[in-house]
Amino acid sequence: MLYPFSLLCVVAQFFRLSYEMTVYNPAATGTWVCDVPEATLGNVGCVSALNAYNNVRLQPPPLPSPMPATSFALTLPNQGQHMSGLSIPQRGDFYGFSIEMSVVEQVIGKSASFIQVPFLNLLATLADRANNVRIRVGGDTQEMASLVDGLPHNAMVANVNSAINGSINMGQTPTLEYTSELLYLLANVSSLVNVKWFLGIPMNDTTHFRLQIAELGDAVLGENVLGYQVGNAPDLYTLPQNYTVQDYFHEFGVMLDGIHNDEQIKHTSMLVAPSLQGTWKAEDLWATGYLDAYSTYIGVIAMEHYPDQNCAAEFPDGGFGPIKDPQVVFPNYLTHASGQQIVQPYLNTAGIAQQLGKEFMMFETNTASCGGFPGVSDSFASALWAVDYGLQMAYSNFTGALLHVRGQNVSYNPFTPPPTNLSLFEKWTVGPVMYSTLFVAEALGTSNTSRVVDLRANDGNEFTPAYAIYENDALARIALVNFMNEQDGAGSYNVMIAVGGDTVGEADATPPQVQVKYLLAPSVSEKDQITWANQTFGGRFAADGRLSGTEVIQTITCDQAANSCVVNVPAPGAALVFLSSGAQASETSKATHTYSTTAVTNPVATETVDPTALAHSNGNSGKFPLAGTSKGGANGTKRTLDSLFANWLPVLLGIVLYHW
Numbered sequence: 001m002l003y004p005f006s007l008l009c010v011v012a013q014f015f016r017l018s019y020e021m022t023v024y025n026p027a028a029t030g031t032w033v034c035d036v037p038e039a040t041l042g043n044v045g046c047v048s049a050l051n052a053y054n055n056v057r058l059q060p061p062p063l064p065s066p067m068p069a070t071s072f073a074l075t076l077p078n079q080g081q082h083m084s085g086l087s088i089p090q091r092g093d094f095y096g097f098s099i100e101m102s103v104v105e106q107v108i109g110k111s112a113s114f115i116q117v118p119f120l121n122l123l124a125t126l127a128d129r130a131n132n133v134r135i136r137v138g139g140d141t142q143e144m145a146s147l148v149d150g151l152p153h154n155a156m157v158a159n160v161n162s163a164i165n166g167s168i169n170m171g172q173t174p175t176l177e178y179t180s181e182l183l184y185l186l187a188n189v190s191s192l193v194n195v196k197w198f199l200g201i202p203m204n205d206t207t208h209f210r211l212q213i214a215e216l217g218d219a220v221l222g223e224n225v226l227g228y229q230v231g232n233a234p235d236l237y238t239l240p241q242n243y244t245v246q247d248y249f250h251e252f253g254v255m256l257d258g259i260h261n262d263e264q265i266k267h268t269s270m271l272v273a274p275s276l277q278g279t280w281k282a283e284d285l286w287a288t289g290y291l292d293a294y295s296t297y298i299g300v301i302a303m304e305h306y307p308d309q310n311c312a313a314e315f316p317d318g319g320f321g322p323i324k325d326p327q328v329v330f331p332n333y334l335t336h337a338s339g340q341q342i343v344q345p346y347l348n349t350a351g352i353a354q355q356l357g358k359e360f361m362m363f364e365t366n367t368a369s370c371g372g373f374p375g376v377s378d379s380f381a382s383a384l385w386a387v388d389y390g391l392q393m394a395y396s397n398f399t400g401a402l403l404h405v406r407g408q409n410v411s412y413n414p415f416t417p418p419p420t421n422l423s424l425f426e427k428w429t430v431g432p433v434m435y436s437t438l439f440v441a442e443a444l445g446t447s448n449t450s451r452v453v454d455l456r457a458n459d460g461n462e463f464t465p466a467y468a469i470y471e472n473d474a475l476a477r478i479a480l481v482n483f484m485n486e487q488d489g490a491g492s493y494n495v496m497i498a499v500g501g502d503t504v505g506e507a508d509a510t511p512p513q514v515q516v517k518y519l520l521a522p523s524v525s526e527k528d529q530i531t532w533a534n535q536t537f538g539g540r541f542a543a544d545g546r547l548s549g550t551e552v553i554q555t556i557t558c559d560q561a562a563n564s565c566v567v568n569v570p571a572p573g574a575a576l577v578f579l580s581s582g583a584q585a586s587e588t589s590k591a592t593h594t595y596s597t598t599a600v601t602n603p604v605a606t607e608t609v610d611p612t613a614l615a616h617s618n619g620n621s622g623k624f625p626l627a628g629t630s631k632g633g634a635n636g637t638k639r640t641l642d643s644l645f646a647n648w649l650p651v652l653l654g655i656v657l658y659h660w
């Protein structure tokens with residue numbers, strides 16, 4: 001069955017809370033603002049007024065009334081067998097990223113030989129803590145994507161019929177064209193950093209399959225492909241006609257046949273589905289017999305969800321009502337209730353996935369769809385929110401979650417390239433949720449045995465959540481979050497941790513000392529000064545993807561006679577408590593392998609070289625095998641792409657690469 005597929009119309013008319021819409025905004029076509037301090041931007045001076053760089057700073061919410069207890073005990077068994085409610089074993093790569101297909105050139109690289117160095121550094125920083133990083137390239141735009149032999153100006157990805165004037169082109173179905181270079185780009189990223197990929201097979205047309213992404217994915221990426229997402233948000237296909245769970249059940253079968261009949265596709269049993277955005281209840285789809293019929297071919301049962309939306313801001317004429325005030329929604333992110341509410345509808349399906357032996361992933365998520373809330377999605381509040389939400393998902397038996405990245409006019413990105421066409425590789429903006437990925441990766445570690453439990457700490461108070469992580473069946477780490485913002489010296493809390501002891505039916509087991517790493521910022525509204533164990537990626541426009549500063553790990557001496565360790569959690573902040581040096585050592589023993597844009601062995605690659613010259617050079621220095629320009633070059637698309645990408649100039653990877 002064919003159905004009209006016009007995402008834009010669908011969104012305008014039938015938007016649901018969780019839906020994420022993609023707009024293709026060329027960088028820097030909006031107005032310009034010049035109120036960013038010169039010192040921050042160096043010679044850039046002014047930046048484009050795109051949401052990724054907004055200057056909205058909100059008022060921190062007042063302290064809760066009544067205040068929660070600011071001193072409370074956590075008495076935990078040392079052995080997992082004495083602790084109830086533990087999750088399934090989790091891996092350190094729990095948090096990964098979902099990168100909208102239309103922004104791959106901006107974020108990952110322009111071609112296989114033109115990779116964004118800060119992107120590699122960010123991934124390397126996470127991979128060192130998580131073993132590997134999982135990235136999905138897809139989103140709405142995967143549904144309209146077609147492989148082409150070549151694009152003008154050697155482009156790798158082109159958006160056609162999209163919003164080229166910075167506004168939505170209602171009524172026209174956007175399409176996206178890409179060349180095989182995209183797959184080589186991903187392969188080359190994986191050859192440098194341990195990244196595994198999810199790709200998306202379009203499902204908008206079940207009579208003319210477009211399976212090339214999987215054919216090429218298997219050929220070029222091989223074992224670095226984790227799976228193919230078949231269709232994105234089918235519960236939104238429906239509209240404006242009645243597309244039902246039965247229709248989807250049937251069409252998914254048609255897609256499966258197509259995939260199985262394609263001899264070039266080897267990974268036919270690693271599909272990702274159904275990727276519901278929340279319009280359908282998962283249970284209604286399961287009732288069709290979907291899982292009985294197809295689960296053999298599904299590797300990851302996936303859902304996609306955002307807790308809120310900011311669509312009235314993104315589509316003023318879209319019928320979304322008045323624009324939401326970020327200040328009003330701010331407190332919604334500063335509570336344990338947010339993560340709990342998000343996972344609630346999925347607990348049943350998490351159990352089903354477990355019974356079937358499938359992964360269960362939140363395949364696309366972030367603070368709010370339609371671009372996030374400026375001042376919320378890019379402030380420290382979102383970092384604390386994502387720590388709690390990530391651990392809540394892990395506790396709830398999700399097996400992973402991917403934070404969405406969607407270009408320069410959204411405020412929720414974990415990382416965003418600079419807004420100008422200058423080759424400012426050291427001037428990326430790293431979002432607060434990027435720090436959350438590091439926190440959660442270290443909380444889970446790399447043993448693949450970590451089981452998580454929400455401790456319902458402090459009588460279940462929503463502002464002071466705590467989780468315990470049992471690794472190899474022993475208490476290894478405790479994560480503590482403080483959502484409160486200090487006011488008149490109040491807001492921080494102390495936890496008295498007791499390990500073992502009579503009350504849990506074990507001998508006292510509090511260690512002589514514990515080590516603590518803090519995720520900190522001056523306030524929940526902070527956008528620049530965020531640190532993890534005193535290290536930072538740098539403020540906005542100041543990141544090259546590497547952590548800088550001295551790592552500071554606090555050692556807290558415990559009172560073994562009293563079977564107690566007192567850990568303070570600042571307001572706001574999050575603490576990761578390592579119960580043994582073993583629990584901590586594995587995370588910091590390795591130095592991060594990063595790519596310096598300045599320290600290089602090859603003389604051509606010094607910071608004094610004109611970046612433009614570098615970008616056009618095709619030298620073969622560095623460790624990266626340069627492969628020249630991308631393939632293709634045929635004329636033939638419907639319009640010129642200059643306007644889309646003229647404002648962005650990445651650094652040519654090969655020349656500036658250096659492993660240390």
Ligand SMILES: *[C@@H]1O[C@H](CO)[C@@H](O)[C@H](O)[C@H]1NC(C)=O
Nearest residue numbers: 002005144145146175204205
């Ligand atoms: C599916 O998407 C492709 C690429 O955008 C487009 O050419 C095709 O017409 C669409 N098919 C349907 C049935 O909407």
Ligand SMILES: *[C@@H]1O[C@H](CO)[C@@H](O)[C@H](O)[C@H]1NC(C)=O
Nearest residue numbers: 161162163164165167168169
């Ligand atoms: C872009 O704006 C110009 C001038 O307002 C208009 O003529 C053109 O149709 C617009 N293009 C699109 C795709 O909306």
Ligand SMILES: *[C@@H]1O[C@H](CO)[C@@H](O)[C@H](O)[C@H]1NC(C)=O
Nearest residue numbers: 025029030051166313314409
């Ligand atoms: C960025 O998004 C805002 C809505 O949040 C919109 O008003 C603005 O026009 C967009 N800017 C560009 C350059 O598309």
Ligand SMILES: *[C@@H]1O[C@H](CO)[C@@H](O)[C@H](O)[C@H]1NC(C)=O
Nearest residue numbers: 112113184185187188191627
């Ligand atoms: C890197 O990309 C080039 C194409 O530009 C390709 O020839 C080469 O095989 C890729 N390297 C890897 C490791 O995939």
Ligand SMILES: *[C@@H]1O[C@H](CO)[C@@H](O)[C@H](O)[C@H]1NC(C)=O
Nearest residue numbers: 238239240241242243244245
């Ligand atoms: C289809 O949608 C229309 C309008 O929403 C509704 O009246 C009708 O009952 C639906 N039909 C079916 C078969 O669900």
Ligand SMILES: *[C@@H]1O[C@H](CO)[C@@H](O)[C@H](O)[C@H]1NC(C)=O
Nearest residue numbers: 085086087088347395396397
């Ligand atoms: C997660 O799975 C474990 C193991 O099956 C189970 O004991 C636990 O109750 C589940 N957690 C939740 C929140 O459902």
Ligand SMILES: *[C@@H]1O[C@H](CO)[C@@H](O)[C@H](O)[C@H]1NC(C)=O
Nearest residue numbers: 420421422423612646647649
């Ligand atoms: C950057 O853009 C400006 C204005 O469009 C242009 O004059 C300049 O040449 C561009 N610089 C580079 C390095 O492309």
Ligand SMILES: *[C@@H]1O[C@H](CO)[C@@H](O)[C@H](O)[C@H]1NC(C)=O
Nearest residue numbers: 091092131132446447448449
């Ligand atoms: C953990 O799982 C990952 C992915 O399955 C695997 O690559 C890694 O080797 C495992 N680590 C350990 C310590 O078993």
Ligand SMILES: *[C@@H]1O[C@H](CO)[C@@H](O)[C@H](O)[C@H]1NC(C)=O
Nearest residue numbers: 533534535548549550551552
């Ligand atoms: C934290 O890092 C800063 C910046 O690198 C450094 O100046 C400071 O000494 C560090 N703090 C500690 C306690 O080492």
Ligand SMILES: *[C@@H]1O[C@H](CO)[C@@H](O)[C@H](O)[C@H]1NC(C)=O
Nearest residue numbers: 150152153632633634635636
């Ligand atoms: C693209 O079009 C231009 C102008 O029509 C022509 O000069 C050029 O040869 C064409 N390039 C290719 C690769 O066909």
